[in-house]
Amino acid sequence: MTSNPAGPTPARGPQPGAQVLSSDDRRELLERIEPLAAAFAGAGHRFFLVGGLVRDALLGHGLTGDIDITTDAVPDRIAELAAGWADTVWDQGKRFGTIGARRGSTTVEITTHRAEAYDSGSRKPHVRFSDDVATDLSRRDFTVNAMAIELPDWSLLDPFDGLTDLADGVLRTPSPPEGLFADDPLRMLRAARFSAQLSLIATPELVAAVRSSRPRLAIVSRERIEAELTKLLELPQPAAGVRFLDDTGLLGDLLPPWRHADAAVPAAALDDVAHLGDLVAHRWAILLGPVCDEAAAARCLSALRCDNATRRKVAAILRAIRALEAGATPAGAAVGTDHAAARRIARQLVVDHEPELDAAVASLAGWGRTVHEPFASWLAEVRAAEGDSLRRLPIDGRRVMELLGTSGPAVGEALEWLRAQQIEHGPLDAEEACGLLTAWNQSREH
Numbered sequence: 001m002t003s004n005p006a007g008p009t010p011a012r013g014p015q016p017g018a019q020v021l022s023s024d025d026r027r028e029l030l031e032r033i034e035p036l037a038a039a040f041a042g043a044g045h046r047f048f049l050v051g052g053l054v055r056d057a058l059l060g061h062g063l064t065g066d067i068d069i070t071t072d073a074v075p076d077r078i079a080e081l082a083a084g085w086a087d088t089v090w091d092q093g094k095r096f097g098t099i100g101a102r103r104g105s106t107t108v109e110i111t112t113h114r115a116e117a118y119d120s121g122s123r124k125p126h127v128r129f130s131d132d133v134a135t136d137l138s139r140r141d142f143t144v145n146a147m148a149i150e151l152p153d154w155s156l157l158d159p160f161d162g163l164t165d166l167a168d169g170v171l172r173t174p175s176p177p178e179g180l181f182a183d184d185p186l187r188m189l190r191a192a193r194f195s196a197q198l199s200l201i202a203t204p205e206l207v208a209a210v211r212s213s214r215p216r217l218a219i220v221s222r223e224r225i226e227a228e229l230t231k232l233l234e235l236p237q238p239a240a241g242v243r244f245l246d247d248t249g250l251l252g253d254l255l256p257p258w259r260h261a262d263a264a265v266p267a268a269a270l271d272d273v274a275h276l277g278d279l280v281a282h283r284w285a286i287l288l289g290p291v292c293d294e295a296a297a298a299r300c301l302s303a304l305r306c307d308n309a310t311r312r313k314v315a316a317i318l319r320a321i322r323a324l325e326a327g328a329t330p331a332g333a334a335v336g337t338d339h340a341a342a343r344r345i346a347r348q349l350v351v352d353h354e355p356e357l358d359a360a361v362a363s364l365a366g367w368g369r370t371v372h373e374p375f376a377s378w379l380a381e382v383r384a385a386e387g388d389s390l391r392r393l394p395i396d397g398r399r400v401m402e403l404l405g406t407s408g409p410a411v412g413e414a415l416e417w418l419r420a421q422q423i424e425h426g427p428l429d430a431e432e433a434c435g436l437l438t439a440w441n442q443s444r445e446h
Contacts, residue, residue, distance in 0.1 A: 293297060
C-alpha cells in the first residue's frame with residue numbers, strides 16, 4: 001500500500017462478523033421503505049441496499065444521502081412496483097436500468113442488476129441487464145462500495161471483502177483497476193476523494209493503474225472533473241486526497257503549473273483551514289498560489305469550468321496575499337520602528353482586502369511564508385479596533401453634496417480624500433468628517 005505518513009491514521013471500520021447495521025438504522029430504514037421492500041419481495045424479486053448508504057451505515061455514520069437499491073426486476077417492473085409506494089416516479093434513467101421514486105422526504109433510485117461495457121471514447125456504458133447481484137457489484141468502483149444488504153432478512157453480501165478493507169483502511173477495486181479506470185476514468189478522482197474521506201490507503205496495484213490510465217481522463221468533461229475536485233476540497237481533511245493526486249501525476253494533469261514545479265504541494269495546509277469561510281475558494285488559492293499568479297490561477301480554474309463566484313474569490317484572495325506580503329515589507333518603510341507607517345499600511349490592507357485577510361494569512365502560513373512580527377500584531381490590532389469603521393465612510397455622497405454644494409466628480413474626489421484621511425489617522429465620526437471636508441474644501445477654494 002502507498003504510505004502517507006503525514007495523513008490521518010486510517011479509521012478502523014466494523015470487523016467482519018459484526019451486526020449488519022445498528023438497530024436504530026434498521027428501524028429508520030423500515031419506517032422509510034419497508035412497504036417498498038415488501039412489494040418487491042411479494043412479487044418474487046430480490047431487493048438490495050447498495051452504495052454509500054451501506055458503507056457509511058457500516059462505519060457507524062448513520063443513514064446518509066439518498067437510498068440506492070439494486071434488484072433483479074427489469075425497469076418496467078420496477079416502475080410498476082414503485083408506483084404503488086411512491087408519490088412520484090421518474091424514468092429518465094430507464095435506458096441505464098434506473099427508476100427514481102420519492103415518497104415524502106425519502107428518495108430512492110432503483111436499478112436493475114447490470115453488467116456494462118464502454119466504448120473507448122466515452123464514459124456512457126452499453127447496459128446489459130443481469131440477474132446476478134455479484135456481477136452488478138463487481139462493476140462498482142471500490143470494494144468498500146461493492147457491498148449490499150438484502151431485505152427483508154438484512155443479510156450482508158460482500159463478495160469482494162469490502163468490510164475487511166474498511167476495517168483495515170485499504171482502498172482496492174473489486175476487479176482489475178485498469179479495466180475499471182478505462183471504462184470510467186472519473187473513478188481515479190474518486191479514488192483520491194475516498195482516500196481522504198474514509199482515511200483509506202490505496203493498494204500499489206490501484207496506484208499503478210492510475211498512473212498508467214491518466215490519459216483516459218481526456219474523455220471526461222471538465223464539468224465532471226470540477227465537480228469531483230470540489231467534493232474533495234469540501235471534505236474536512238482533503239490533504240490525503242491531494243497527495244494521492246500528486247503522487248500519481250494527476251495533479252499536474254489537472255493543474256498544469258504543478259507539472260514541472262519545484263515547490264512542494266502544500267497539502268497539509270488544506271486541512272488546517274477547515275474553520276474558515278469560503279472553504280473551497282480558499283483551498284484553491286492555497287493550492288494554486290505557490291505556482292500561479294492571479295492570471296495563471298484564473299486560466300486553471302476557467303479550464304476546469306469553475307463557477308464565476310469561486311474564480312472571483314480565488315482572485316481576491318491571491319490579491320490580498322500579494323498586498324499583504326508587499327505591505328509587511330514595503331520598500332523604503334521601516335515598519336519595524338515606524339509605528340505610524342505600519343498603521344497606515346495595516347489600515348490600507350483592511351480597507352482593500354479585509355474579507356480575504358484571514359485566508360491570506362493562513363495561506364502564507366501554509367506556504368511557510370508567515371507575516372513577521374511586529375507587523376502581524378499591528379495588523380491584528382488595527383483589524384480588531386478599527387476594522388468595521390475603516391471599511392465604511394461616516395458620511396455618504398448625498399451628505400457631501402449638501403455640505404459642499406457640489407455634485408458630479410467632485411463628490412467622488414471628496415469621498416476619496418476622506419477615505420485617505422481615515423487610512424492616515426484612523427476612523428472618523430460624522431462630525432469629524434464634516435469638519436475636515438469643510439476645511440479641505442475651503443483650502444481648495446483659496
